[in-house]
Amino acid sequence: MNIKNYINGQFENPSSNSWIDNYNPSNGEVYGQIPNSSKEDVEQAYKAAKSAFPSWSQTTLEERSRILIKISELLEANLDRFAEAESKDNGKPVSLAKMVDIPRAASNFRFFGNAITQFASESHESVGQNAVNYTLRQPIGVVGCISPWNLPLYLFTWKIAPAIAAGNCVVAKPSEVTPMTAYLLGEICNEAGLPKGVLNIVHGLGTTTGQAIVEHPNIKAISFTGGTATGAHIAKVAAPMFKKLSLELGGKNPNIIFADCDYDDMLNTTVRSSFANQGQICLCGSRIFVEKTIYEKFKVDFVEKVKNLKVGHPSEKDTNIGALVSKLHLEKVKSYIEIAKEEGATILCGGEEVTVDGFENGYYLQPTVIEVKTDDCRVNQEEIFGPVVTIMPFKTEDNVLEMANKVKYGLSATLWTNNLKRTMRMSNQLQAGIVWVNTWMMRDLRTPFGGVKESGVGREGGFEALRFFTEAKNVCIKY
């Protein structure tokens, strides 16, 4: 199936008539083409957004809210269609897309549709000076949203929903590897009555289409989720134009397990936090540190559970691990398994490609557990972003805290313990934007989401996202 750009409420071919193949990771076949959009297409999308901006920013909050909630309802009504499309594009199990990706995309629109009606600004009386100050929160204008392939619709809408709720018009680009659900979203937006030009979706490569969005002098804010190297490049391009930037980047998250935790809950959740979505979630706990006293037991129990995970076709109901997103990514992940062997680590299970009957050219890999000797080896320091985790023991709280923080990333951390004082000490000191204690990836959309160090700049979620997509203006009136 070929897809088109969504500009000014219409579906358009790329102006150069240039196309990119779209692969189905479950069988390695090309199943459609996507626009290879140029600077001209981005310009056309910008113009549509600009002409829609003044009236959209003047639309009442009730009306904006109504449309966003309608989009949410239509996504829910089309759950199966969207989940199947997401799975075919990305390789993730359909069951996961149905349970997590699409419902969460719908929640994004519902949440920000409601949040905008509660987004109040402050006023300050300058006592003794006969003056009052108040703050206006004004939309920026035309903003750019660029998203990755791992949670395609979920992360795409995580940006778009607050941007339009706040009154901006958007030029957005999903990953070229997983464009399908973003394409389908255009239809839904028309059906929900979103005015033409408020959302424009341009498909294409990062280095051309994405770059054109970032370089555009009148797209004044960029919300980006993707790799750290791409984020650094975007920051450089955007800096001379003083653009507002929100960068959600890579991670290498520690999962720290103390002997006093609820063992069964920890074990089951750790399997999930290691391998959900084939380990391709920026929040996955890819470095597991286990207190020495329970290390050997954990190792046996964990490996046994991991070996029982079924790698299979994404549409099979009992599949736990689907296909990796692309051939290129599969090769990258496999190369890290080789690096682990060269570094003298032990592969406790997995490490091999899997051939799924009938889908021999799909990109399947066994879930892999690597026991590392030291925390500073490459597999323990670099983001692999696949079904691969490292494990190693630790002796003391100080010892594990030091190892947990000794990476360039700082997105999330998970802590398993029932000791309250330790929880407080550790969660204060872990260098991460998000700390989960005795759970993983429990999300409340009101909370700030983002990372420290090379995991990013800025926060998404709740009012933080609405603040990012607005400019604060102070008005001071003397009376």
Ligand code: NAD
């Ligand atoms: P990527 O950086 O290769 O691409 C992300 C998006 O940026 C894509 O749409 C791509 O086309 C675009 N892009 C690439 N080069 C560009 C350029 N020069 N200018 C503008 N846009 C450009 O990342 P990916 O491989 O798609 O995603 C995986 C990465 O995303 C991992 O590192 C993962 O940790 C990270 N991620 C982070 C979060 C988070 O919230 N922090 C969430 C999900 C994924």
